[in-house]
Amino acid sequence: KAGVTQTPRYLIKTRGQQVTLSCSPISGHRSVSWYQQTPGQGLQFLFEYFSETQRNKGNFPGRFSGRQFSNSRSEMNVSTLELGDSALYLCASRGGLSTDTQYFGPGTRLTVL
Amino acid sequence: AQTVTQSQPEMSVQEAETVTLSCTYDTSENNYYLFWYKQPPSRQMILVIRQEAYKQQNATENRFSVNFQKAAKSFSLKISDSQLGDTAMYFCAFMKLVHSGNTPLVFGKGTRLSVIA
Numbered sequence: 001k002a003g004v005t006q007t008p009r010y011l012i013k014t015r016g017q018q019v020t021l022s023c024s025p026i027s028g029h030r031s032v033s034w035y036q037q038t039p040g041q042g043l044q045f046l047f048e049y050f051s052e053t054q055r056n057k058g059n060f061p062g063r064f065s066g067r068q069f070s071n072s073r074s075e076m077n078v079s080t081l082e083l084g085d086s087a088l089y090l091c092a093s094r095g096g097l098s099t100d101t102q103y104f105g106p107g108t109r110l111t112v113l
Numbered sequence: 114a115q116t117v118t119q120s121q122p123e124m125s126v127q128e129a130e131t132v133t134l135s136c137t138y139d140t141s142e143n144n145y146y147l148f149w150y151k152q153p154p155s156r157q158m159i160l161v162i163r164q165e166a167y168k169q170q171n172a173t174e175n176r177f178s179v180n181f182q183k184a185a186k187s188f189s190l191k192i193s194d195s196q197l198g199d200t201a202m203y204f205c206a207f208m209k210l211v212h213s214g215n216t217p218l219v220f221g222k223g224t225r226l227s228v229i230a
Contacts, residue, residue: 033217033218035218042220042221042222042223043204043218043220045217045218045219048217056216056217058217088156090158092158092218094215099215100146100163100208100210100215101146101148101160101163102160102218103160104150104157104158104159105157106155106156106157107156107157107158109156
């Protein structure tokens, strides 16, 4: 069974731009979560989607948004990029027989210049 | 709010030796899961082992085992017969269980483990 995939793997943007990241969960998984990883703040939860509905949300500004499609693929969008948004963005899915364990994708490295 | 503390930012171990990574957590919850994830330089976060809080028996997965002390809120990871491929950042994570569905993972800051040949 294929793992969680994320595209693109690397992105370079400039301040003020917006960006969209994509995540395809493991087949059969209906929950997708997004995390931001930075050297200073560590791993922080952004949001979780389940069956196209946002189920949980972390403490991030409204510039960070997401959505989930009927095939469980998810996208997250960051508008008006700031230098501090430079980070590794990790997507994780769960579902099937083990809804309590999250499986992570390889991440998207976003650099904001 | 739950917090997870990993007090060892960096550790090193000789190949084939045993090493223990520490993790403590703070919660008032009774039903939860604990996890250890590893993140090699390739950045892919990989599940190492998980422990259900209601289970008294410590989880084991091949060379990896945990020492779960619920009263002390301690969850350490022991790696036996360390291999070069074990070199990675190790994250301890906590997840609360609720009736409406599981909650997000709360991570510690990580321990960077280097296995030396």
